[in-house]
Every structure is written in C-alpha cells, then in structure tokens.
Amino acid sequence: MTSAAVSPQLSRPATLAKPRFLEPAVLGVLIFIGAEVMFFSGLMSAYNIARAKVPMAIWPPPDQPRLPVESTAANTVVLLVSGLLLWLAVRAFHKNKQAVVLAIAGCTLGGVFVAVQGYEWVGLLSQGLNMQRSAHASFFYLIVGTHGLHIIGGLVGLLTVVRRLVQGTATLAQLRAAQVFWSFVVLIWPVLYVMVYL
C-alpha cells in the first residue's frame, strides 16, 4: 500500500529545534507528583470507605480524645504561607532578585509546621490516642504521619537548594523542582485536614 510517489517525509528539516517546555528536573518531579497524588488518593479513598461503613456515622468513635481542630487550622495557614513564600522566591530568582531571604523564611515556616504537628502528636499520645485504638486512629496517624514525612522530605530538598542558593551555585531548574514538590505537599494538606479533622 506504500504510495509510489516519493515519501512526503523526505524534506524534513534536519535541525528541527525541539521546543523544551520544561526542564527535565521539573518534568521528573511532576511525574513523581503524579504518582504521589495517586498514593494519597489511595489513602484517602481507603479512609473514606472505612468511614462510610461505620454504623450510624459515628465517626470518630465517641470514646476517643478529640483531635486538635483549631490549632491545626492555624498551623494550616502557616503551611500555606510557607508555600506562598517559596513561590515568591522562585519568581524573585527568575527575575534575578534577592531570593534567599524568601526561601529561608518559607523553609522556617515549614519547620514550624512540622514542630507544631509533632507537639500535637505528643499531646494526643499522652491522652491515650494511639494507632491501636480504632480504625479511625490508625488512619489518623497513617495519613497525617505520611504527610509529615513528605513535609520533612520536601524540606530536606529545599534546604539543599537553599544552601546552593547561599553559595550562589543554584540553578533555576533546581529551585523550581524543589519548589514544585513543596507546592504539592502544601496544597494537599488542606484537603487532608478537611477530611481527617473535620
């Protein structure tokens, strides 16, 4: 069935410039985030299925210590501001402006978030809420703990880049890759908060 005429592909310009939409590092992180979104979806749907099966929708079990709803709401704001600061840091870097201060401030707020979360966990544990208490408690620690590990991982990534930023060796792709991942862990938190705490 090949046409007898000379193939139309003959005159391909050899130096077809490849448009690069994204730096490979950023693209890699985005793909990884895709996997992460599915991972958290797995946790969340498991949680919702377990919750939907509870007789008469008594959730969490009434005999359990109450979760720190208000202080965590405040902490959520802290995390969102941290995400905003890092976004601004990337923008500043892109425009060759001072980015270090913004980045360090953002990381600090991220650190505050983890510290407050840890403090709340200690409180809950001392009130006797541990993972073996109920399916609700199992899910609470699993989901919040998994997110906490992501925050810590994101911070480690950010701090490595911030160090290079201070030394003046960081590239935009590196900063953006770390910041994109950070945006993911920041933005998924309000969803988890609403689902698990409220």
Next chain:
Amino acid sequence: MSATDHAHDDHGHHEQQNFFLKYFWSTDHKIIAQQYMWTGVFMALIGGFLAYAFRMQLAFPGKFIPGFGYMSSLEYNAAVTNHGTIMIFWFAMPVLIAAFGNLLIPLMVGCDDMVFPRINRLSYQVFLISAVILVSSFFVKGGGFNGAWTAYPPLSANSDYNMAPAGSSLWLIAVALEFVAFLLGGINFIVTAMSSRAPGMRMWDVPIVVWMIVVASILFMLSVGPLFAGAVMLLFDQNFGTYFFNPERGGDPILWQHLFWFFGHPEVYVVLLPAMGMSGEIIATFSRKKLFAYKTLLYTVFATGIISFFVWAHHQFIAGIDPRMANVFTVTTLIISVPIAEMCFLYIATLYGGSIRLKVPMLWGLAFVAEFLLGGVTGIFLGASGADIYFHDTYFVVAHFHYTFVPIAIIGFFMGFTYWFPKMYGKMLNETLGKIHFWITILGFNMIFIPLFFTGMWGDHRRIYNYSHFPDLVKNGIMQDLRIMATVGLLIMLSAQVIFLMNLIKTALSKQENCGPNPWKSNTLEWTAPSPPGHGNFAVMPTVYRGPYEYSLPDRESDFWPQSEPPDADKQA
C-alpha cells in the same frame, strides 16, 4: 548532565581494577540494562525451580521431589506465592520494562544516556536490595510468605493464620522497595523519551516499542500509589496491630482487594506493552514491511492504558461486590479486549503481503502474538461475571493468565534478547540451536497449560496442594493424567533452557567476526551505533529524517531506509 557523570574510564587496560566500578557502579544505561536483565533471569531460575517443586507435588502428591525433598502444605503455599511474586515483580518487570527500557530508549531516540543517570543506578541498587530481601525471606523462621501473590487479608495480615510472621513482612517490604526502584526507573524513561530525542525525531517517528514502554511507565506510576498505600497499611496491620483491614474495629478486608487490583490490572498492561512493542519492531523488520497503521496502533495503546484503570473489579466478582457493579465491570472488561485485539490484528496486517523471514527473533515475535491471543480470548470468558462465578479460582484462571504472562515474560524475553543480542554483544547467536530451543520451549509451554484449562473447567480449585484428598475431582478418571501431563510439560520447558545455555556458550566461545552495526537491516537508530555501542552510544549523534518503518519502498533499491540516512545519500553514492 549525563556525560559528566562518567568519572571512571572504561577502556580495556583498566578492566581488572575497574571491574567493580564498571559492572556494579556504572551509570551507563547499557550496563544497567544488563544488570537488570541478568538479575531478572537469575530470579526467573528461582521462580522456575519453585514451579518445578510444586508441580511435582501436584503430579505425584506426597512423593519425594528430587532436588527439593518432601513438600509440606505450608511449603507448597510458600512456593506458589513466591513463584508468582518472583515471576511478575522480579522477572517480568525488571526484564521487560527495566532492562529493555534502559537498553532501548536512549539508543532508539538517539541520545547518549538517560537524563538522570545516577537515579538510574540508584534504581537498580534498590531493586537488587529488594531481590535480596525477598530471597532471604525464604530462610527466616516460619518460612517465606504463603498467602498467595495477591496477599489478601486476613490471611496475609495475621501471622496466627499464615504462620509466617517474618516471611510475610519481609515479602511486603521487598515488594514495596521494588516499586520504589521502578518508580525511579520509570521517571527516567518518560523524561528521557520526552526531552532527549535526536534532532528531527517527531512524536510519530518514535519507534513503537519506545512509545509502549513510556505508556507502560505512566500506567505504572499512576497505579502503584494506591497499592503502595495498601502495602504500608498491611505492614502496620501485621506488625503494629492496627485495624485497617481488620473488621473487628472498623477495618475492611475487601478494601485490600480494591487497592491491590486497582494496581494489579493496569500492571498486566504494564508488562504487556513492552513485549507488544518489541514484537511490533520484530514483525516489521522481518516482514520487510511498514508497520501497519502506526498511529492507530498508538491510539490503541493509549485507549488500553486509559481503560485499564476501569476494569479492576473483575477480580472481585465473587468477593461480595454489588451485582450491579459487577455488570459495569463486565462491560468495561469486554471493552478493553477490543484495543487488545486491535493490536494483534494490526500485526497480522503488517505480515500480510510482506517478505517474511523466519529468523529466530521472528519466530518468537510470531509466537508471542499467537499464544497471547489465547490468553486474551480466555480473559473474555472470565470477564463475563456470570461465567466467572464458576471459573473463579480454578485452574482455568491459572491457565488464562499463564497464556498471557508466559508470552509476555518468557517469549518476550527471548524475542527481545535474540533480536538485540547482536547489538548488545556484537555476535550472532546460532540459528539452528535457537530454533530447536524455540520449538521445544513452545511445545512444553502449551503442554503445561492446555490441560489446565480442562482441569479448571472440570472443577480443580487452584489452591489445593494434594488432589488425592479430593477424590470427586476425577472427571472420567483422567484428571490426574492431565495434571501429570502439565508437570511433564514443565519438565520439557525447563530442560529446553539447557539448549539456550548451550547456544550462549557456543556463541561466546566462537571466534566469529563482529556482526557490524546492522545485521538485521533494520531502520531504527540503535542499528546505526556500533555493536556493542560504546560510551555515549553513537560515533556521530544521529539526525532523523523519517519514520522508523520505511521498508521495501517501491522507488528504492535497498529494501530498508534507516531513520538517520540523509534523504539523497544513495543518489550521491
């Protein structure tokens, strides 16, 4: 980024000192491909040995098994479980996705290495650790995990039931680590194929196998998350007494089945697509014809990928799901067989009117399509929920998925290996030995699984370790004969691999000259690199002028036209 990573020097005179660096610490995609391939083959030998052991037990229950000893019911379950786990996660995945993906993607898109070479090396290292953990789990107290490769709770969650407390946790950890390894590898594949293509290579010039590996990687990325979540939950249930899958305090055991199969079904296409792609390359090359309907094939692949996320509950038809939901999943399952069939038809159309050369890789490529069809067709019976109530958990299911997985993993490995062997090692394998090996392997394979379709239809449940305890499973007195026949088939198939080994040794010892860059007269870019390609792959980085399947054009003298040959090169010559 990639070129700067090769700090060490690979040239001949340093070989002795650098052996470790070269083969265990390399970031070269070709070396990593070999690491994955040979680790996978080694694991397949273990998996094959386990199959030998439990098939002997089924054929000759309670008898002494040479090389194994007497088999207890617990050992039987552990053998079956780890056979399945190894063949899927430590053979099919590393060989098809990781080894061929690593070997082919940079060579076929015409770049010097993966975009993230050190992540690539890390991927293999994590994989190797996971393999070591899995194998060591056979030797801990209580033995290896024995709750089937699907690891349904409560059996998998509670060591009072499975009696393998350490084995089941090690198994889960190994599987989870293995997922991490392929996650790292898959990111590399996708990014490399998207951002490192040779100048001139448009989307439609990418060889179909690269597309299929990329789509398979995307499927893996998007499906593995929920199972990873489930694996963590199961690990907690096993070790910390949580209640995720335990209904006692609000958990749900069926939840695991959903998390598992949400991954598990896309996973079958994750391993299918690379093999499908390889057979496409081979069939086009050895029919000397343009691959039929490249774009349709590609859209078919995308469709398969998308639909594969909506069929998983066909594994739970009898797990107590709502019958209305079962209907929905019956329909989606029947729909997904359309693109799968389409792929096979496009390959057959490629063959039509071609000048077919039955070289060994082509035999494997054709066998792949023919045998896989049997597996796909029997899937349709299982997908009909009414029929599946009877078929579920019988040997019919076992035969179904072996007619898919054996073509994918074993035939797929041999087809890719024999086709790209000259590229990897610069020598040609012996054709005669290759053909003998091919025919005996195929004979053995069919002899195992055709009988199992029948024993399954006649009632053999798949998780029984001694059928002499079930005297009613005797249909006309030939049930046991069929079981023995399957075991004999396995022995034939296993012993055929000796011929393969002989072929390898013979080729390695032979003093034949280098086969040159393009022994099969194929069009894709890897055949313009030297065999084997050195560091950086290409002597001159290629530029692409046309699609990958321009064979037997009427207005050209030679019957192929490499992608990187400048348009008027032959006129000048």
